[in-house]
Amino acid sequence: MAGFVDTFLDAAVLARYAPDILRGVGVTVILSVLIVLSGVALGLALACVRAYRIAPLSVAIVIFADVLRALPPLVLILLVFFGLPNIGVMLSSFTVLYLVLTLVLAAFAEEIVWAGITATPKGQWEAARSTGLSFSGTLVYVVLPQAVRMVIPPLTNRAIAITKMTALGMVIGVPDILGQATTAQSFSANASPLTLAAIAYVLLFLPLVIASRWLESRFAPPGA
Amino acid sequence: MEQIAQQFFNLEIMAKALPLVLRGLAMTLLICAVVIPLGALGGLLAALGSVARVRALRWLSIGFVDLFRAIPPLVLLIFIYAGLPFAGLRLSPFAAVSIGFFLNNSAYFAEIFRAGLLSVPRGQAEAARSTGLGPAQTLIWVTLPQAVRNVLPDLLSNVVEVVKLTSLASVVSLGEMLHAAGLVRSLTYNASPLVLAAGIYLVLLWPLIRLIARFERRIAG
Numbered sequence: 001m002a003g004f005v006d007t008f009l010d011a012a013v014l015a016r017y018a019p020d021i022l023r024g025v026g027v028t029v030i031l032s033v034l035i036v037l038s039g040v041a042l043g044l045a046l047a048c049v050r051a052y053r054i055a056p057l058s059v060a061i062v063i064f065a066d067v068l069r070a071l072p073p074l075v076l077i078l079l080v081f082f083g084l085p086n087i088g089v090m091l092s093s094f095t096v097l098y099l100v101l102t103l104v105l106a107a108f109a110e111e112i113v114w115a116g117i118t119a120t121p122k123g124q125w126e127a128a129r130s131t132g133l134s135f136s137g138t139l140v141y142v143v144l145p146q147a148v149r150m151v152i153p154p155l156t157n158r159a160i161a162i163t164k165m166t167a168l169g170m171v172i173g174v175p176d177i178l179g180q181a182t183t184a185q186s187f188s189a190n191a192s193p194l195t196l197a198a199i200a201y202v203l204l205f206l207p208l209v210i211a212s213r214w215l216e217s218r219f220a221p222p223g224a
Numbered sequence: 225m226e227q228i229a230q231q232f233f234n235l236e237i238m239a240k241a242l243p244l245v246l247r248g249l250a251m252t253l254l255i256c257a258v259v260i261p262l263g264a265l266g267g268l269l270a271a272l273g274s275v276a277r278v279r280a281l282r283w284l285s286i287g288f289v290d291l292f293r294a295i296p297p298l299v300l301l302i303f304i305y306a307g308l309p310f311a312g313l314r315l316s317p318f319a320a321v322s323i324g325f326f327l328n329n330s331a332y333f334a335e336i337f338r339a340g341l342l343s344v345p346r347g348q349a350e351a352a353r354s355t356g357l358g359p360a361q362t363l364i365w366v367t368l369p370q371a372v373r374n375v376l377p378d379l380l381s382n383v384v385e386v387v388k389l390t391s392l393a394s395v396v397s398l399g400e401m402l403h404a405a406g407l408v409r410s411l412t413y414n415a416s417p418l419v420l421a422a423g424i425y426l427v428l429l430w431p432l433i434r435l436i437a438r439f440e441r442r443i444a445g
Contacts, residue, residue: 007310070384070429072391075402075422083415086231115440160293167296171395178299182306191307198299205294213290 013192017184021196024180028204031098031176032163039102040159043109044148050110051117051139061110068107073165076100081172093172105162112155116147153216160208167201177201234416241408241417248404249424255318255390255400259325260383266326267333272363274338285334292331298392300324305396317398321390329386336378340371377439384432388425401425 050061068076081096091099120143128138148155170179181197273285292300305320315323344367352366353359372379394403405421 004311008307066430066433067426070388070426070433071422072388072402072425074391074394075405075418075425078402078406078409079415079418079422082409083232083418086413086415087227164296167298168392170298170302178296178302182302185306189310191303191310194299194303194307198295198303201296201299202291202294205296206290209290209293 008191008195010190010192013184013188013190014196017180017188017193018196020180020184021177021193021200024175024177024197025200025204027094027174027179028166028176031094031101031166031169031174034098035101035105035163035166036159039105039162040109040155042102042106043111044113044144046106046110047113047117048139048144050114051143052135065107065110068104069111073100073104073162074168074171076104077168077172093169093174096172097166097169097174101162101165104165105159108158108162109155112151112158113147116151117143119150120146149219152219153212156208156212156215160205160212164201164205230414232415232419234414237408237412237414237416238420240412241405241420244404244408245401245417245420245424248399248401248421251393251398251400252387252390255321255325255393255398256387258322259329259390260386262322262326263329263386264333264379266330267335268337270330270334271337271341274334275341289331289334289338292327293335295328297324297328297389298395300328301392301396317393317396320396321393321398325386325389328389329382332382332385333379336375336382337371339378340375341367343374344370377436380432380436380439384429384436387429391425 046061046064050058077096077100080091080100081093084091084096117139124142124146125138128142129135133141166174166176167178169176170182173179175183177197177200181193184193185191270285270289273281274289276282276285301320301324304315304324305317308315308320348370349362349367352362357365390400391402393400394406397403401421401424402418405417408417409415
């Protein structure tokens with residue numbers, strides 16, 4: 001037991017590297033907030049554009065969503081991080097991680113919101129249009145609020161899953177929680193920083209996972 | 225434009241990378257063959273636990289699921305691969321990947337199976353029991369088939385997620401597809417091998433994604 005504590009919860013190592021990991025928490029939180037805000041906004045915008053059913057635009061959006069949902073995010077991260085400098089575009093690892101995960105979340109959010117838009121009963125469109133609301137007005141004021149309400153649980157789950165992927169930044173050297181912990185682990189030759197990182201992730205994400213459970217029961221469709 | 229073609233779609237480099245990337249693909253498929261059935265089984269057990277009558281079992285199952293949904297899979301993988309050796313437990317990359325992804329996948333599969341089990345009306349099980357079927361028979365022949373059918377699109381999407389997840393194995397230098405492509409990239413300083421790997425993922429997963437979309441439409445409509 002003492003061996004276990006020395007290996008995974010060594011007080012001296014923990015104290016020495018806790019500030020680094022705390023800085024990592026800051027980076028992870030900032031990245032997560034930025035990714036969720038811009039990813040969901042972009043996905044929402046794309047789903048709205050798709051509602052106008054302008055063929056070339058819709059096809060482009062579907063291809064974007066399919067490709068970004070089919071490719072592993074780590075492949076995209078490495079592709080952008082190692083590929084762009086070769087054609088003269090230099091981006092920091094933080095920016096690469098932000099851009100890739102934002103686009104991935106946008107792809108999923110677009111599909112989820114679009115499912116909500118198509119699931120909104122046709123009568124809602126017809127009734128709104130018959131009161132004299134324009135197509136755009138109907139979309140924004142009548143359909144979207146209902147659609148978004150319907151898809152809050154899957155959207156939340158997806159947003160949590162993608163913010164957890166900020167840990168992938170460690171591979172390209174983003175100083176997030178995992179990045180700081182792996183550096184500290186190799187300096188200290190001790191597993192405690194990794195334990196601390198795992199605890200930090202649980203403290204950050206467990207409340208979100210539990211909240212998403214609550215949202216699911218709160219927004220469950222009637223009869224389900 | 226010329227430069228983009230040269231740096232991302234260099235056919236000569238892709239041709240050189242192809243044998244290694246294909247060997248990586250074999251490893252990717254092997255990981256999937258191990259991790260998907262194991263994760264589905266673990267998920268099913270956790271789901272059954274989460275709807276069990278015994279409260280302790282319910283709490284234990286839900287605690288397991290929420291814990292492993294909260295920990296990023298890469299953190300889990302690195303903890304198992306780089307952390308456990310400090311306690312004298314040295315695992316091969318393949319074993320570390322299998323265990324890490326088993327824990328992560330079980331949690332996600334469990335949530336899906338749980339939703340499926342809850343979607344089957346209680347009367348189905350009661351009717352089955354009243355015909356003389358035992359509890360296990362009722363589960364296998366009556367409840368489970370309906371549960372699985374109700375969540376089939378979600379199960380398939382999770383399979384897609386697992387295939388994508390295997391790319392993380394490259395971080396612990398297990399020679400799967402992304403690892404192979406990354407190796408050739410670092411030797412050639414050219415991103416084309418990564419584009420090749422991305423293309424193969426797309427060929428592999430795009431049909432599944434379309435299939436899921438069709439299932440979802442059929443169930444909604």
